[in-house]
Amino acid sequence: MIPLKTKDEIDVMFENGCVLSGILEGLKMMTRPDITTQELDEYAEARIREAGAVPAFKGYRGYKATLCCSLNSEVVHGIPSKNRKIKSGDIVSLDLGLKKNGLFSDMAVTIPVGVVSEQVTKFLELSEKALMTGIMNATPGKRLGDVSSSIQRFAEKHGFSVVRDYVGHGIGRKLHEDPVIPNFGNPGTGPRLEVGMVLAIEPMVNMGGYQVKVLDDGWTVVTADGSLSAHFEHSVAITDSGPRVLTNCPIGFKKGDSFQI
Numbered sequence: 001m002i003p004l005k006t007k008d009e010i011d012v013m014f015e016n017g018c019v020l021s022g023i024l025e026g027l028k029m030m031t032r033p034d035i036t037t038q039e040l041d042e043y044a045e046a047r048i049r050e051a052g053a054v055p056a057f058k059g060y061r062g063y064k065a066t067l068c069c070s071l072n073s074e075v076v077h078g079i080p081s082k083n084r085k086i087k088s089g090d091i092v093s094l095d096l097g098l099k100k101n102g103l104f105s106d107m108a109v110t111i112p113v114g115v116v117s118e119q120v121t122k123f124l125e126l127s128e129k130a131l132m133t134g135i136m137n138a139t140p141g142k143r144l145g146d147v148s149s150s151i152q153r154f155a156e157k158h159g160f161s162v163v164r165d166y167v168g169h170g171i172g173r174k175l176h177e178d179p180v181i182p183n184f185g186n187p188g189t190g191p192r193l194e195v196g197m198v199l200a201i202e203p204m205v206n207m208g209g210y211q212v213k214v215l216d217d218g219w220t221v222v223t224a225d226g227s228l229s230a231h232f233e234h235s236v237a238i239t240d241s242g243p244r245v246l247t248n249c250p251i252g253f254k255k256g257d258s259f260q261i
């Protein structure tokens with residue numbers, strides 16, 4: 001059963017998404033050479049709590065941090081650590097979620113730090129476009145497989161692969177609700193999209209093969225072939241007038257916040 005949200009609930013989820021994307025804007029600016037992933041995590045948690053929200057991932061299945069920060073060949077679920085420093089040339093995925101007024105918001109971006117090759121810049125751009133392609137297909141009356149397959153087709157057309165073992169999800173009163181949202185599949189299949197559904201669409205795109213493995217820490221997912229991986233995620237409502245991205249309004253970011261740029 002896919003839970004449907006009322007217009008009011010979706011408006012609350014949009015407000016939550018404003019807070020979340022604002023915090024993510026702050027994190028993006030802080031993601032510079034020499035900062036540790038733990039410092040990013042501390043900033044994220046402080047800002048979430050300051051907003052009267054709670055971190056969505058902390059305590060989830062025993063996860064210990066607020067942020068998932070995955071570098072280079074890490075796909076998702078990288079655990080922040082004081083021993084992990086960002087350096088120039090890294091690509092860094094920042095995946096963050098929060099709960100406020102009983103409703104969750106979840107998003108992720110992958111950004112380059114310092115100087116990266118043109119090929120890597122293109123890879124990040126196209127991976128984000130794969131997410132956008134999925135979002136554009138999230139309209140009432142289409143099927144979930146239309147979203148999934150559009151993401152896969154787009155990524156593969158550009159010579160990349162999509163991860164199979166991890167998927168997006170419905171989101172609302174729980175972080176993970178039905179439906180499961182693969183980033184691969186066939187058009188015209190799966191549940192029909194209805195007004196009131198909210199989907200966390202989150203392609204994980206690998207430069208090489210789609211295979212992944214989990215490191216000994218039990219969390220960090222890496223590409224099996226060591227190739228780079230990018231991760232982009234938005235929480236998206238299905239509305240009468242089409243897809244409404246709920247996680248793209250960076251007004252939560254205040255100039256003069258306590259970090260160096």
Ligand code: MF3
Pocket residue numbers: 056057058060061063068077095096097106107108169200233
């Ligand atoms: N964006 C990811 C997801 O929705 C992050 C989950 S990390 C976890 O699954 F720690 F909460 F599992």
Ligand code: CO
Pocket residue numbers: 106107168169200202233
């Ligand atoms: Co998610």
